[in-house]
Structure formats: structure tokens, C-alpha cells
Amino acid sequence: MVYHIFQYCIEGIWYRDSQVFSDAQIDSIMNRLEWRMPSGMRAFHFGSPGPGYYPLDNPVVLHRPVLPLDPAALVMGELGYQASLNDRYTRQRIPVIHRIGRFVICGSQDIWPCFRYVDGKRYALISELRIVPLSFRAAREYVQRYHRHNEAPQGHKFSVGLISSNESRYAGVAIASVPKARHLNDGFTLEINRVCCDSAYFNACSKLYGAAVKAGRAMGYTRFITYTLPEEGGSSVKAAGFHLDGIVPERKDGWHRNNRRRNTPCRAPAGPKLRWVLDTRPAQDHGNCDE
Secondary structure, eight states: OEEEEEEEEETTEEEEOSSOBOHHHHHHHHHHTTTOOOBTEEEEEEEOSSSOOOOOOOHHHHTSOBOOOOHHHHHHSOOSSOEEEEETTTTEEEEEEEEETTEEEEOOSSSOOEEEEOOSSSEEEEEOEEEEEEOHHHHHHHHHHHOSSOOOOSOOSEEEEEEETTOOSEEEEEEEESOSSGGGOSSSEEEEEEEEEOTTBTTHHHHHHHHHHHHHHHTTOOEEEEEEOTTSOOHHHHHTTOEEEEEEOOOTTTTOBTTBOOSSOOOSOOSOEEEEEEEOSOGGGGGGTTO
16 A cells, blocks of 8 residues: 655745545545646655555654645635735746635646745735725724734724635724824824734735725825834835825833823834825815914
8 A cells, every 4th residue: 555645845844744645535636736746745655555554754754844734625626716826026926726724726727836835925815805894893803813013992983804705704904093193183184003914915905005095085084194113114005105204203101101001011012103194185285284
């Protein structure tokens, strides 16, 4: 009996599968792949064609970390929507053939299939993204669970969500509210104070910023502000039309005030921040923005 175990390459590190496949099982998987083993995947064969059984004892394979990915589930169904993998290094966009979570197999008739892990850094998915209305409770829960460094705000004017094709879970959310800085709260300025999205989706962040601005303009807001950390690139806010307006200095005493001390710890960084502004008022009205 011959047995087979799959191996996967992610960011230069090879992993082995947690399960072993028979001849019939690997034939079924390879039939789905049209007998073209994707680059980034390997199948290690062991055992014997005869009645004897030889255990998996190859030290190279055994010392590889285990990745419990079911290749049969990965190749089982075709995508019901169009999607591509964007490679930020090579700027290639390769059609996605099979996908399960962040694991994809890409390729075409002219491109040999490849196995990739969508890390949100080098690789990102390009697919149809749809803006949907969202309750504050749902937006708050998403931010509390997934935001890298901020907690969810205490209230909002409105929130919007982002959903990918054929998926029920959110790919991202945006929360907009009145400005936290009182001198900016003139009744026509809206702060987009939380944007949190799955980095696996290409341009998801800028799409959320654009949707929040569009919704705010429909409500009568004419000036929009948001903040990022200095170490964040800011490409998403630039793509949405914002320009850098200045640097908010570091809070020496954290988020405490002399007359208002916080009783609970705050995850929000107290260091300097970049303020971005998008002003949609006519040019002749801009001179009164700070009065």
C-alpha cells in the first residue's frame, strides 16, 4: 500500500499536513487539479506497493510544522464568483480557482497553478465587495474583536459594513461620529473614528472610507476627519481623497484628565497621531473653517 502526505510552502517555510491520504484519495484530489500539482504544494509518498507497510520516518518531513489543511475540501468546489490574487511584489493578478479561508489555488490555462496563503501583506484577494448598513452593536463587536490597537467607541452617527461575494461574515466595518475634539465639532464635520477590515481583501479599507464619506455627504456633512498612527502608511485615506492636515501631539499623561480620571485601562495609543482631512465645501467657504 502506498500512502501520501501533502506539504505546503507559506512564506518560505514548508509545512506538512496532519492527515495521510490513500491512492484513491490522492487520485480524486489530483483529478480536481487536472493533474497539475500547484507550485507551493508537494506530495510525499511512502509505504510499499506490496502487502508490507513502512511507516513515515523521513526526518525532513517529520520535523516540519503541522498545518491541518484539508486539500480535498480546498479543491472540492469551484468559486461561485470571480476573484483574483493580487501579488504586491510582482504586481501580478492571477485568477483564483479554489479557495478555503485564506488558502487559495490560483492559475489559468496560461499560468501554472500555485498554492498561496493570503497574508494581507504580499497577497490580497480582489473580489466584489458590497457596502451594507450596519447596527452600532454589530460594528462595535467587530472592532472589539479585530482592531489592532483601538477599542470600539461609545457611540456613533452611523456605521457601515463590507461584505465579500458569497460570504455572510463582514470583511470590514467603519464607524463615523461627531469629532472627539470639541473645537472641531461645528455641526458639519464628521469624524471617521474607526475603520477595521480584513487585510486579506484588496482595497477594503479605502472602500470603507469612501462609503463613509459618501453617506456623510448625503446627511449634509461637508468636512471629514480621521486619524492614523505615524507607522501606518496612510495609503487608504489618500485613496479616499484625504490629505494630511497635521500631527496631534503625544498625550503625556495618557488619556487621563485632571478633572476626569479613567477608571478602566484604555487600549488606544496615547502617542502622536496624524490627522487627515477631506473638505468638500466650496473653495470660498474654506476660510471660515476655524472660526
